Amino acid sequence: MFYRENGQFKSTYASDQQMLPILQDRIFMAALLVFAFGAVPFVVSDYLFLSLVIPFLILALAAIGLNLLVGYCGQISIGHAAFMAVGAYAAYNIALRIPQLNFLVVLVLAGLIAAAVGVLFGVPSLRIKGLYLAVATLAAQFFTDWLFARVKWFTNYAHSGSVQTAPIEMLGWKIDAPVEKYLFLLGVLVVFTLIAKNLVRSHIGREWMAMRDMDVAAEVIGIRPVYAKLTAFAISSFYCGVAGALWGFVHLGSWEPLAFNLTLSLNLLFMIIIGGMGSLLGSYIGAAFIVILPILLNQAPQWLGMRVSTAMTSHLELMIFGALIIFFLIVEPLGLARLWAVGKEKLRLWPFPH
Amino acid sequence: MKARFVLLAVAAAFAAIGSTSALAQAKEQFFPVLSYRTGAYAPNGVPFANGFVDYLKLVNARDGGINGIKITFEECETGYATDRGVECYERLKGKGPTGATLFHPLSTGITFALTDKSFVDKIPIVTPGYGRADSADGTVFGWNFPLGGTYWTSSDMLIQHVGKKEGGLDKLKGKKIALVYHDSPYGKEPIALLQERAKNHGYELLLLPVTHPGVEQKATWLQIRQQRPDYVFLWGWGVMNSTSIKEAVATGYPREKMYGVWWSGAEPDVTPAGDGAKGYNALVFLSPAGQGQVHKDILKYVHDKGQGTGKKEDIGEVLYNRGMVSAMMSVEAVKRAQIKYGKKPLKGEEVRWGLENLAIDDALIKKLGMTGFMRPVSTSCVDHEGGSSAAIHIWDGKKWNVQPGIYQPDMSILKPMIRVSASKYAGEKKITVRDCAKEAG
Numbered sequence: 073m074f075y076r077e078n079g080q081f082k083s084t085y086a087s088d089q090q091m092l093p094i095l096q097d098r099i100f101m102a103a104l105l106v107f108a109f110g111a112v113p114f115v116v117s118d119y120l121f122l123s124l125v126i127p128f129l130i131l132a133l134a135a136i137g138l139n140l141l142v143g144y145c146g147q148i149s150i151g152h153a154a155f156m157a158v159g160a161y162a163a164y165n166i167a168l169r170i171p172q173l174n175f176l177v178v179l180v181l182a183g184l185i186a187a188a189v190g191v192l193f194g195v196p197s198l199r200i201k202g203l204y205l206a207v208a209t210l211a212a213q214f215f216t217d218w219l220f221a222r223v224k225w226f227t228n229y230a231h232s233g234s235v236q237t238a239p240i241e242m243l244g245w246k247i248d249a250p251v252e253k254y255l256f257l258l259g260v261l262v263v264f265t266l267i268a269k270n271l272v273r274s275h276i277g278r279e280w281m282a283m284r285d286m287d288v289a290a291e292v293i294g295i296r297p298v299y300a301k302l303t304a305f306a307i308s309s310f311y312c313g314v315a316g317a318l319w320g321f322v323h324l325g326s327w328e329p330l331a332f333n334l335t336l337s338l339n340l341l342f343m344i345i346i347g348g349m350g351s352l353l354g355s356y357i358g359a360a361f362i363v364i365l366p367i368l369l370n371q372a373p374q375w376l377g378m379r380v381s382t383a384m385t386s387h388l389e390l391m392i393f394g395a396l397i398i399f400f401l402i403v404e405p406l407g408l409a410r411l412w413a414v415g416k417e418k419l420r421l422w423p424f425p426h
Numbered sequence: 427m428k429a430r431f432v433l434l435a436v437a438a439a440f441a442a443i444g445s446t447s448a449l450a451q452a453k454e455q456f457f458p459v460l461s462y463r464t465g466a467y468a469p470n471g472v473p474f475a476n477g478f479v480d481y482l483k484l485v486n487a488r489d490g491g492i493n494g495i496k497i498t499f500e501e502c503e504t505g506y507a508t509d510r511g512v513e514c515y516e517r518l519k520g521k522g523p524t525g526a527t528l529f530h531p532l533s534t535g536i537t538f539a540l541t542d543k544s545f546v547d548k549i550p551i552v553t554p555g556y557g558r559a560d561s562a563d564g565t566v567f568g569w570n571f572p573l574g575g576t577y578w579t580s581s582d583m584l585i586q587h588v589g590k591k592e593g594g595l596d597k598l599k600g601k602k603i604a605l606v607y608h609d610s611p612y613g614k615e616p617i618a619l620l621q622e623r624a625k626n627h628g629y630e631l632l633l634l635p636v637t638h639p640g641v642e643q644k645a646t647w648l649q650i651r652q653q654r655p656d657y658v659f660l661w662g663w664g665v666m667n668s669t670s671i672k673e674a675v676a677t678g679y680p681r682e683k684m685y686g687v688w689w690s691g692a693e694p695d696v697t698p699a700g701d702g703a704k705g706y707n708a709l710v711f712l713s714p715a716g717q718g719q720v721h722k723d724i725l726k727y728v729h730d731k732g733q734g735t736g737k738k739e740d741i742g743e744v745l746y747n748r749g750m751v752s753a754m755m756s757v758e759a760v761k762r763a764q765i766k767y768g769k770k771p772l773k774g775e776e777v778r779w780g781l782e783n784l785a786i787d788d789a790l791i792k793k794l795g796m797t798g799f800m801r802p803v804s805t806s807c808v809d810h811e812g813g814s815s816a817a818i819h820i821w822d823g824k825k826w827n828v829q830p831g832i833y834q835p836d837m838s839i840l841k842p843m844i845r846v847s848a849s850k851y852a853g854e855k856k857i858t859v860r861d862c863a864k865e866a867g
Contacts, residue, residue, distance in 0.1 A: 232615050
């Protein structure tokens with residue numbers, strides 16, 4: 073009843089092409105942004121910021137990056153934490169060696185370096201497909217693990233291979249309080265989501281999707297596979313590089329190569345599978361599911377007043393988390409974002425379904 | 427589905443807000459306990475946590491708390507993972523009437539991550555025998571306390587020991603020493619010192635990393651079989667230790683020539699290898715295995731009342747005792763700080779003063795019933811380590827036997843290294859170095 077586009081006529085090309093064609097969606101999005109920028113900083117505690125919200129925002133960005141490659145272009149990668157690592161170490165080295173540089177510039181440079189590395193590891197995608205490509209991307213993971221653990225220059229010759237970052241300061245704004253970190257990340261995320269949304273609606277996104285759906289047919293209608301696949305790798309790695317730099321600088325502050333290991337790569341992949349492949353919303357939902365749920369589960373027994381040993385709690389956490397993943401995949405194999413879409417369709421017909 | 431999920435999340439969020447706002451001004455001192463009772467590091471994490479918690483319970487049951495201030499504590503499972511450790515830290519740092527007293531991260535990776543936060547939160551990070559070696563410098567690392575030893579002091583003492591075995595440090599020339607280490611900040615810490623010593627004494631250092639969790643070491647031990655080092659130093663944790671010893675048995679490398687750091691020399695490390703572990707050596711610092719007066723008290727006041735944390739039989743194991751003395755040093759720090767700030771619940775910032783002015787001497791050790799299970803530690807604003815000493819103990823197949831001879835690190839080598847490393851950290855992090863002379867005045 074409320075969610076219906078009756079009477080919303082599109083009289084110009086611009087209004088037909090806008091990002092959110094339905095008025096209700098635009099209102100909802102505006103309200104969400106006002107809530108995220110205006111209300112959340114006042115109601116959420118520092119603990120929730122530091123252990124839930126900030127990791128969620130950063131990993132959502134990385135999930136968007138991976139989704140562009142896997143969900144939109146159909147190239148499976150199980151080594152994307154490698155590009156996060158490249159971004160993080162690139163940012164660390166740039167910030168260390170040119171300390172006067174603005175952090176935003178550092179972020180973009182780190183992203184560009186990650187993109188270059190991404191293109192390099194994307195080259196095999198021109199010859200191999202599907203699971204074989206997935207195995208090839210593993211090489212990126214193991215290569216960067218090795219590189220940052222063994223080549224001392226990247227870690228500024230730290231004894232333990234662990235690096236620390238200086239506090240972030242931009243134009244006199246020192247980002248150290250949890251709320252400031254949150255607002256900064258939210259700003260970055262909004263900008264990058266906007267760019268991603270427009271990319272997938274543009275000719276480049278359509279090329280990716282054509283490539284994903286049937287590469288031979290795409291080639292026949294004049295899409296260059298080299299260009300389509302490598303741009304997908306580049307942009308996806310750029311996103312992950314930026315996310316990696318943020319993960320290191322804003323979230324961890326000090327990290328070791330283990331922080332970007334295979335587990336993180338697999339987690340990113342699970343995020344987009346559970347959230348929804350080929351959906352930006354899915355990247356957010358998936359990131360929320362993987363980041364927030366285990367920590368909630370870990371604390372649930374305490375809130376419910378149960379006295380359970382910490383060992384039991386963490387076993388329970390793993391069991392329930394695993395069961396939930398299976399449950400959601402059976403109920404909606406296309407991801408949680410699909411559930412949202414189905415809900416929206418139903419709302420349009422409500423209260424008079426066919 | 428969605429609605430239910432949102433409902434759950436909202437309920438959870440409310441519960442979180444509710445639990446943090448219930449801060450009654452009670453006469454309580456809150457000790458957070460980061461532990462791991464699951465995963466690949468649980469065999470070593472469990473006894474340490476049991477000893478730690480049992481001692482806190484003992485202080486409550488026997489003494490009625492710290493000068494009347496009851497100890498409260500909460501465990502949080504980190505699984506030895508840095509991200510979960512940081513989450514636990516954020517979860518526990520604000521609990522209790524005055525917030526967390528101090529943190530024992532029990533993982534070098536978590537220590538690195540928390541060191542960063544300590545400057546803002548002003549909560550001490552206590553790391554007896556682990557953590558950053560350069561954090562012994564209190565002027566830069568204002569909140570870190572590697573009480574009783576670091577990886578640099580421990581590797582220094584190991585080199586002294588093998589030097590003595592060979593008949594002098596100069597006899598190490600041309601020898602080969604292999605370091606089998608956990609490929610993480612923990613395992614990499616000693617490398618800098620071993621390389622520095624190698625320059626002076628002319629031994630060859632083989633670096634053999636083992637990736638987490640350390641159950642796959644075939645390639646590592648193949649290299650040892652090929653290279654035949656004169657000594658193997660083992661820098662492992664959790665299941666990695668027992669795997670290494672089993673591999674040494676399989677490779678035929680003599681266990682008598684294997685030396686573990688103090689984290690690679692406890693019962694869970696050797697018992698899985700059975701008889702094969704006989705003759706294996708390790709460093710032991712602060713407290714060896716065994717039982718004394720304090721253990722009798724723990725049995726009497728805690729375990730016999732049905733309040734014990736682990737199994738009765740495990741009391742007195744190496745890691746149990748280490749957990750126990752770690753808790754003891756924390757409690758003593760609070761006691762010390764109470765002298766200056768009064769007998770009330772103290773903030774982390776106030777407890778730091780206690781940690782910086784720790785004076786655990788033989789008289790106090792005797793009073794605590796810990797004779798033979800603790801070595802003197804005395805700290806200052808500059809020296810956050812408080813002196814280090816250790817012995818070697820050998821596994822005879824049934825128990826650990828401490829060998830005569832106590833080693834002390836050669837500070838003439840360590841001090842300059844600590845200074846260089848700490849000032850590099852201060853530069854990278856843009857930290858203003860503390861002036862201890864001014865603070866005292």
